[in-house]
Amino acid sequence: MIRLIAFLLICALPAHAEEEIVLGLSQDQVAITATFEGSDILVFGAVKRETPIPDKSELGVIVTIAGPDQPVDIWRKDRRVGIWINTDEVEVDAAPSFYAVATSAPMRDVLHHVEDLQYRITTPRTIKAIGGQVSDSVAFMNALIRIRTDEGLYQRLEGAIDLEEDTLFRTAITLPANLTEGTYEARIFLTRNGRVIDEYRTEIPVRKVGLERWLYNLAHNYALLYGLMSLAIAVGAGWGASAIFGMLRR
Amino acid sequence: MQVYLPIAEVSVNAFLLLGIGGLVGILSGMFGVGGGFLITPLLFFIGIPPAVAVATSTNQVVASSFSALLAHLKRKTVDMVMGTVLLIGGLIGSALGVLVFSYLRSLGQVDLLVQLCYVLFLGVIGALMFVESLNAIRRANKPGARVIRRKHGWVHNLPMKMKFRVSGLYISVIPPILVGMFVGVLAAIMGVGGGFIMVPAMIYLLGMPTKVVIGTSLFQIIFVAGFTTVLHATTNHTVDVVLALLLLIGGVIGAQFGTRLGVRMKAEQLRILLATLVLGVCIKLAIDLLIKPTELYSLTAGMP
Numbered sequence: 001m002i003r004l005i006a007f008l009l010i011c012a013l014p015a016h017a018e019e020e021i022v023l024g025l026s027q028d029q030v031a032i033t034a035t036f037e038g039s040d041i042l043v044f045g046a047v048k049r050e051t052p053i054p055d056k057s058e059l060g061v062i063v064t065i066a067g068p069d070q071p072v073d074i075w076r077k078d079r080r081v082g083i084w085i086n087t088d089e090v091e092v093d094a095a096p097s098f099y100a101v102a103t104s105a106p107m108r109d110v111l112h113h114v115e116d117l118q119y120r121i122t123t124p125r126t127i128k129a130i131g132g133q134v135s136d137s138v139a140f141m142n143a144l145i146r147i148r149t150d151e152g153l154y155q156r157l158e159g160a161i162d163l164e165e166d167t168l169f170r171t172a173i174t175l176p177a178n179l180t181e182g183t184y185e186a187r188i189f190l191t192r193n194g195r196v197i198d199e200y201r202t203e204i205p206v207r208k209v210g211l212e213r214w215l216y217n218l219a220h221n222y223a224l225l226y227g228l229m230s231l232a233i234a235v236g237a238g239w240g241a242s243a244i245f246g247m248l249r250r
Numbered sequence: 251m252q253v254y255l256p257i258a259e260v261s262v263n264a265f266l267l268l269g270i271g272g273l274v275g276i277l278s279g280m281f282g283v284g285g286g287f288l289i290t291p292l293l294f295f296i297g298i299p300p301a302v303a304v305a306t307s308t309n310q311v312v313a314s315s316f317s318a319l320l321a322h323l324k325r326k327t328v329d330m331v332m333g334t335v336l337l338i339g340g341l342i343g344s345a346l347g348v349l350v351f352s353y354l355r356s357l358g359q360v361d362l363l364v365q366l367c368y369v370l371f372l373g374v375i376g377a378l379m380f381v382e383s384l385n386a387i388r389r390a391n392k393p394g395a396r397v398i399r400r401k402h403g404w405v406h407n408l409p410m411k412m413k414f415r416v417s418g419l420y421i422s423v424i425p426p427i428l429v430g431m432f433v434g435v436l437a438a439i440m441g442v443g444g445g446f447i448m449v450p451a452m453i454y455l456l457g458m459p460t461k462v463v464i465g466t467s468l469f470q471i472i473f474v475a476g477f478t479t480v481l482h483a484t485t486n487h488t489v490d491v492v493l494a495l496l497l498l499i500g501g502v503i504g505a506q507f508g509t510r511l512g513v514r515m516k517a518e519q520l521r522i523l524l525a526t527l528v529l530g531v532c533i534k535l536a537i538d539l540l541i542k543p544t545e546l547y548s549l550t551a552g553m554p
Contacts, residue, residue, distance in 0.1 A: 032254055033254065034253060034254055034492070035251075035252060035253065035254065036252075036254040036261060037252045037254075037261060038261070072549055072550070073549070073550045074547055074548075074549055075547065075548045075549075075550070076546050076547050077543060077546045077547075077548075078546075079542070082540065083539040083540060084538075084539060084540070084541075084542065084543055085362045085539075086361065086362070086548070140547065143545075143546075143547035144547075144549060146547075147545065147547065147548075147549055148549075177252065177254065177260070177261030178259065178260040178261060178297075179259070180259060181259070208256060211256075212254065212256040213256075215256045215257070215491060215492065216256045216257065219256075219257055219483070219487050219489070219491075220487055223483050223484040223487055224480070224483070224484050226483055226489070226491070227479060227480040227481075227482075227483030227484055227489060228480065229491070230309050230479060230483060230489050230491050230494055231309070231312060231476050231479055231480065233313075233491065233494070233495060233498070234309050234310070234312040234313035234316065234476075234479075234494065234498055235312065235313070235316050237313045237317070237495075237498045237499065237501075237502050238312070238313045238314065238315070238316030238317035238318075238319075238320065238498075238502050238505075239316065239317070239320065240502070241317045241502030241503055241505070241506055242316075242317050242320035242321060242502075242506065245321075245506040246324075
């Protein structure tokens with residue numbers, strides 16, 4: 001009986017065993033140092049298969065990298081008594097602090113919208129639970145995506161994946177300098193005619209290191225000490241400059 | 251050279267920060283203002299998160315003010331007694347200001363209030379100073395038409411009189427405490443040291459000589475700004491010491507130059523320059539409120 005159920009389960013899984021992703025990353029973690037200027041992550045891999053390449057359907061590859069989720073407040077300004085002030089607000093429970101999605105061909109060719117809903121692949125699908133008292137919350141979500149795209153935090157890289165011989169694929173995703181710390185998730189999807197046939201996930205920790213780490217910890221765990229240290233540096237620098245200039249004048 | 255700021259979590263050009271610090275330092279040495287009203291908007295402009303910009307600029311204000319104060323101490327242009335009286339008022343005021351601030355925050359729209367405060371106070375003070383110093387320059391150019399400066403007004407009829415030897419005043423302590431309190435309230439709401447309000451208040455309300463005003467203002471700003479820095483560091487964790495260090499290296503050097511420049515200039519010229527600067531910032535902020543912004547939407551990200 002158990003064997004039968006197991007057999008049925010295996011059959012029910014979507015063509016999983018036929019084509020699989022084998023993946024490599026140029027770096028498995030990102031270290032934020034004092035001179036961090038952003039980082040390129042090279043995602044490369046191959047499609048492993050036991051059978052010949054099916055030639056009737058189109059193979060597609062999608063790579064996404066997502067930063068940690070954050071709540072975001074979106075404000076819209078309106079003119080009241082002659083001045084522009086924030087009037088409407090929409091609160092988003094969780095939006096990724098960074099999101100890049102790269103594809104091997106135009107999005108509509110590699111991804112069916114039903115699959116997008118299920119796997120949350122395109123940028124609007126990654127933003128969860130918009131709440132607010134406005135009637136046009138879509139405009140707010142578009143604004144969020146537009147502003148973050150301008151800052152390089154949201155990237156839509158259609159056709160940026162090189163897919164060779166339906167087997168080897170590679171792409172480079174640029175992480176900007178204004179990164180938020182946390183665990184980033186890389187997902188790679190293999191699609192046939194827009195249907196997801198395999199998915200691979202891995203984590204890329206993004207961490208401050210060295211002096212950056214030490215200062216951040218100090219500021220959060222020993223706040224008073226940190227505050228007094230900042231003051232001492234300020235007073236010391238003020239005194240130092242005065243003393244040096246005093247000597248120079250003599 | 252790009253530097254990643256550990257608390258602000260953005261990467262900025264180190265030389266840009268040194269330049270901003272230097273510019274504000276020169277101003278603080280010349281006019282006795284902490285420069286908070288200038289440095290905070292500048293930091294917003296280069297993309298530092300507002301909370302970090304406000305908290306860190308108070309730290310930078312301490313450094314440049316201390317550097318300038320030492321130069322003034324050598325020249326004996328600091329009225330310690332008056333400074334202490336103002337400071338007592340200032341600390342009471344900033345405690346009140348923090349309460350007002352959190353009450354307004356609960357109502358929402360605190361950003362707008364801060365902006366309107368800036369426009370209103372910078373506008374009124376800048377305009378008053380500008381007109382007054384123009385008149386003073388005109389008077390100075392017409393010999394014989396000199397007006398006696400020290401009038402015997404209501405300020406001199408209040409009880410609790412004290413002698414302020416350096417300022418050459420014998421007045422009640424009530425007006426300086428009230429001035430200190432008023433500035434303290436505004437400082438807490440606007441996130442600045444309050445020098446740009448303090449300086450004209452001391453000149454026009456208390457009748458102190460201009461040369462003493464600057465050193466005295468610096469003396470009390472250091473304590474108010476230092477108090478605010480520690481408060482921000484412990485409650486909000488928003489003081490970025492790397493950002494502060496870069497700003498203050500520029501700032502302390504600038505302040506030394508500024509003090510020397512200030513000594514060479516006449517009091518009226520100094521005042522008219524400060525008035526122009528204050529009006530300039532005011533007009534910039536007013537335009538931002540009046541003209542339709544290119545991006546109507548703005549984001550504030552919370553902690554995960």
